[in-house]
Amino acid sequence: MEIAQAPATHRLQPGAPSEEDIDLYRTLGANAAAGVAVVATSVRGRDYAATVTGWLPVSYDPPTMLVSLYGESRIGEAVSASRYWTLSLLTGSQQGIANWLASPGTPLEGLMTQVPFRRGEVSSAPIIDNALAFFELETVATHPAATHLLVVGEVRAMGTLATGRDVLDPLVHFGSAYHRLNR
Structure with missing residues (x-):
């Protein structure tokens, strides 16, 4: 993979960014x-x-996390409408799940039929089976930011479902592709 070289500083002009920017x-x-x-979340019986990849821990006291969602996406609208949501960190062996749930045009009905999951005890939202870590969150703030929505949630439950080698094998996104740390 070849990375484009940019000048030391590329200044953006005021106003709307160009396609080059x-x-x-x-x-x-x-x-x-x-x-x-x-x-993931559930709204009116639909998952x-x-x-x-735009998520981060915000605070340890109380445990709080943030996720960035495209504001006009189904997931952005669903999380905005829901009080509770989950964040499941994927292992290297779960790239297929990542690809499926990142694909544009996934079906509204039956979205999760191809994904092994269980329901959260607090949120009733899907938690991906064998997740490296999972968090059940309650929304405490939302902030519009350009085309996205930043959703802040306090952790209400958490754990891990990964076993064996998957415990040390997170799925990582770098250079516009998925990578595994361990094979």
């Missing part, structure tokens, strides 16, 4: 390795889930 931002932003996770 957006492309360079995407290229440079892809240089940050990020853990791959699934955000919603999507693959995300």
Whole structure:
């Protein structure tokens, strides 16, 4: 994979960014390795889930996390409408799940029929089986940010479902592709 070289400093002009600005931002932003996770919730008996790399722990006291969701996406709208949601950190062996839930045009009905999961005890939202770690969260704040919605949640339950070698094998996104730390 070849990474585009940018000048030492690329200044953006005031106003809307150009396509060149957006492309360079995407290229440079892809240089940050990020853990791959699934955000999920249930609204009116329907499950919603999507693959995300824009998440982070915010505070340990109380345990709080943040996720960035495209504001006009089904998952963005569903998490906004729901009080509770889950974040499941994926293992290297779960790349297929990451691909499925990141695909545009996944079906609204039956989205989770291809994904092994269990229901959270607090949230009743899907938690991906064999997740490296999972968190059940209650939304405490939402903040619009450009095209995205930043959702802050306090952790209400957490744990791990990974076993064996998967415990040391997180799925990582880097350079616009998925990678495993252990094979």
